[in-house]
Amino acid sequence: MVKNSEPFIGRARFTPSLSCTVERMQHDAQQAKAMAIKLESDLFVAPIQDADEDMDNKMEGMVKDNANELEEGASGHVTARIEHLWEQKGLNKAEAELSIGEATEKVRIELDHWLSYLRNALHT
Numbered sequence: 001m002v003k004n005s006e007p008f009i010g011r012a013r014f015t016p017s018l019s020c021t022v023e024r025m026q027h028d029a030q031q032a033k034a035m036a037i038k039l040e041s042d043l044f045v046a047p048i049q050d051a052d053e054d055m056d057n058k059m060e061g062m063v064k065d066n067a068n069e070l071e072e073g074a075s076g077h078v079t080a081r082i083e084h085l086w087e088q089k090g091l092n093k094a095e096a097e098l099s100i101g102e103a104t105e106k107v108r109i110e111l112d113h114w115l116s117y118l119r120n121a122l123h124t
Contacts, residue, residue, distance in 0.1 A: 025107040032114035039122045078117045082110050
């Protein structure tokens with residue numbers, strides 16, 4: 001560690017307008033969800049499978065059950081929370097029925113929750 005000899009100077013950060021489109025936020029939300037599921041499988045499921053390689057078929061079945069429980073437990077809770085918020089705000093309609101503001105809010109909720117899960121639970 002090094003002592004900071006200069007004061008921290010904050011700067012305004014702006015998001016390009018392209019990043020705020022509904023299509024881009026949907027794409028980012030899908031990527032964040034895929035990354036979360038991939039990291040969960042790498043962090044939680046792979047070590048369990050590696051440790052039980054020498055076990056019989058019964059133990060391998062238990063490992064697969066544990067993997068399914070982890071996916072349902074972690075990512076499933078995030079998905080359930082997103083759907084719950086959509087229901088509370090009346091956003092659980094078909095995409096064609098949503099106004100532009102509602103579609104943006106729906107995608108923003110999903111993206112925010114997946115990014116929050118990645119930052120806080122998986123420390124990425």
